[in-house]
Every structure is written in structure tokens, then in C-alpha cells.
Amino acid sequence: MFTLTRIKYQLFRLPGRTVLLLLAAMVFLTSLEVYLINLHTCQAALDSLAENIPVTARVVNRNGTKHNRLAIDAELFDALTAQNVHNVLCTANAAGALREPVQTDEQFAGGDTSITAANHFSAVPAVSAGTVSFAEEADRSFLTGTEGLCGISEKYAEQMKVTLGNELTLPVYTVHYSPVGVRYIPIGEQSLRIVCTYPYTETNIGHSPDIIVPAAWLRAKTEQAGEPFVYSSLSVVLDDPLRLTSFKNKLAPLGFMHVSEGDACDAISVEDEMFIKTAEELLEHLRLYKIFQIPFFVLIVLLVMLTVFLVMKSSRRDIAIARSLGEPKRQIAVVQFLSTMLTQLAGGIVANGILTIFIHTSIKVSQGILLVYLLCAAIGTIFALAGLMRFDTLALLSKAD
Numbered sequence: 001m002f003t004l005t006r007i008k009y010q011l012f013r014l015p016g017r018t019v020l021l022l023l024a025a026m027v028f029l030t031s032l033e034v035y036l037i038n039l040h041t042c043q044a045a046l047d048s049l050a051e052n053i054p055v056t057a058r059v060v061n062r063n064g065t066k067h068n069r070l071a072i073d074a075e076l077f078d079a080l081t082a083q084n085v086h087n088v089l090c091t092a093n094a095a096g097a098l099r100e101p102v103q104t105d106e107q108f109a110g111g112d113t114s115i116t117a118a119n120h121f122s123a124v125p126a127v128s129a130g131t132v133s134f135a136e137e138a139d140r141s142f143l144t145g146t147e148g149l150c151g152i153s154e155k156y157a158e159q160m161k162v163t164l165g166n167e168l169t170l171p172v173y174t175v176h177y178s179p180v181g182v183r184y185i186p187i188g189e190q191s192l193r194i195v196c197t198y199p200y201t202e203t204n205i206g207h208s209p210d211i212i213v214p215a216a217w218l219r220a221k222t223e224q225a226g227e228p229f230v231y232s233s234l235s236v237v238l239d240d241p242l243r244l245t246s247f248k249n250k251l252a253p254l255g256f257m258h259v260s261e262g263d264a265c266d267a268i269s270v271e272d273e274m275f276i277k278t279a280e281e282l283l284e285h286l287r288l289y290k291i292f293q294i295p296f297f298v299l300i301v302l303l304v305m306l307t308v309f310l311v312m313k314s315s316r317r318d319i320a321i322a323r324s325l326g327e328p329k330r331q332i333a334v335v336q337f338l339s340t341m342l343t344q345l346a347g348g349i350v351a352n353g354i355l356t357i358f359i360h361t362s363i364k365v366s367q368g369i370l371l372v373y374l375l376c377a378a379i380g381t382i383f384a385l386a387g388l389m390r391f392d393t394l395a396l397l398s399k400a401d
Helices: 002-013 015-047 074-081 154-160 215-224 241-254 273-291 293-324 329-359 363-388 393-400
Strands: 056-060 085-096 113-118 149-153 167-178 181-198 211-214 233-238 267-271
Touching: 015 273, 015 293, 015 329, 015 363, 056 074, 074 085, 074 233, 074 241, 085 181, 085 215, 113 215, 149 154, 154 181, 167 215, 181 211, 181 215, 211 215, 233 241, 241 267, 241 273, 273 293, 293 329, 293 363, 329 363
Parallel strands: 113 211, 149 181
Antiparallel strands: 056 233, 056 267, 085 113, 085 167, 085 233, 149 211, 167 181
């Protein structure tokens, strides 16, 4: 109780001194909070960079001029998608013959049905997922499965006089592209149930296919027929682009070449220029913030020490009187320390609240910064009081008299 009374006396006897310490605490905490928030923001921006600027690795031909109508071996597909990647988009091409006159042609030359196998509508630029009309009982994620389901273009449905829910049975041929031409490899007669339709559109990179089927289904049917399966396009997004160098080092052992002159496929183009540029800037800023973090804490400690020493210097006479009356030096120091820290805490809470409102800092981060400041303030106050109480009591009282 005696200590609490002394602390109250210390705080309210000279309100000007208390206000000075409170204002100083607000200034110091504001400086510290701005510094640490910038550091936290920089780190958060770096952590979320992969989401804001995704790094896409795309299989292209050897000279990098095209990324579709390729012949990507299934083994290379498995090797690439087994890495730390997501958002895998792939397609494969096939063809079919639905009408009898086309089925009876001696040599198959593309038939009357173009087929694109994909694992997502996003992999087919000429088809927008928002324009697809599904049957009521249809699984809208059917392209990720292995069932014999398909979507057809409205133009093809009109030509072939088929509708949702109908079943198509036709011979299917996988398409293999190469620099010397196109090969059609028969995989037998297949049955497909129509679960959705989409508008027929033409773009600068091609037109909507007549039929879209799941890529995994076409691969399974091709392998069951004993034929090699190839994908015509493939792209992935890296899980952790900060490990970009490690990912690139794995490409050659996986069987992928670097983009250069020539026309062989199975090269990899990594769209990383924007990510690398932004990441380098953030890493440099983060490095500088971390280099000066400890010196900045030391500066806060020194400023608190100097401020407390100068503001409390006028209380030396009171301290000397208390010591001459027999009050233990340790008890005096505790009272001075606690009263000063209460002022630092009050100033810190006020400044923290204001900054939280205007900067929209999370409560957890603000509390952490306040604790860091109080630690710096405690260290600075201890050093200030250590210097403040180094005097000769009799000499000070005699001088005051």
C-alpha cells in the first residue's frame, strides 16, 4: 500500500513531468510501430507473392513458339505434376467418326468429330465455363474424373441431332502431332454420355471442339488399347516460387529441355520475370529492415534512457531526502521505475490505439509491438535510473541548502 501511495504521489505531484514522459512514450512507440509494421508488411507481401503473382511453368516446343498441338509423353506429364505444383491444366487431342460414311472411309483423315480431352474448362480457351449448360443430374466437375462423359458444342449437337442425356458411340483416334505431320492412332469404339453443351466459338487460336471429354478417361482408354498416350498442352503453377531455382534444377533430370533453337517439344517455359523482379525488391527491402532492426531497438532504448534521465533529473533532491530519512535505495528505485513504466504504458496504449484505428493494424500485431516497446522502455528506464541515482546524498542536500 505504501508503494502504491508513493507511485500515485510520483505521478500526480508534478503532472507536467508525467505528461512529458507520456508524450515521449507516444512518439517512441509510434516510431517503433511504423518501423515494425513496414517490416511485417514487407514479409507478408513476400509470403503472399505466390498468390498475387503466380509462376506458371508451361510445356512448349523447343524454340518456345507454341504451347499447344504438342506431343508430351505421359511419363513427362506424371513427372512434372508430381512436383510441388498445383492448378494443373492439360489437354489432349483426338478425333472420331460419328456418321457411317466417314466410318467406312479406307483411310482415316480426321473424321467428322474433333475431340479435346481436358482436366478443366480453363484448359480450353475457346470454351468459357460460364457459358456451359449442364444437365440437371450432371456432375459439373466431370472433366476431373475418368467416366465416359462428354460435353458437346451446340453447333455439333444441331448437326448430329443429339441432345443432353444422349449417348454417342463412335470409333476414336488419338492425335499425335509432330514436325512431320499428324498421326491418327485408333483406340477402338467408345461410348460417351452427353452431360453438357456449350456455344461454338472461334478465336485467334482456334475454335471450340465438337466434343470435350475428361483427359484421364482418354488416357485410360488409350493405354487399355496398348497405345502410347500424349498430351497436347500442359501448364502448372508452382506451389512455392521462392524455390524457383530448385524447381528449374529438377527439369533436366525429369527430361525437359531448355527453350532454344530447334523444333523439338518437351521444353519448359517458366513465366517468372515479374515474380523475380518483385521478389528481389521485397527481399532487398526486407534485408535492410532486418539489418537495422536491432540498431533501431537500441536507438529506442537510448532515447528512452535519455528522456527519462533528463525529465527525472529534477527529482534527485526528493530522492536524496527520502534516502536521508532512511528509505532503502532499492525501494526508491522500484517506485521510480514503476511510476515511469506506468507512464510509458499509458502513452503506449494511447499511441497504439490511434495507430490501430488509422493504419488498421491487427490487434495481435499491435499487442506484440506494444510488448516490444515496453521491453525497450524498461531497459532504457533501468539505465536511466541507474545514472539518476548515482549521487552523494549529503553533497546534494548541502548544495541544495
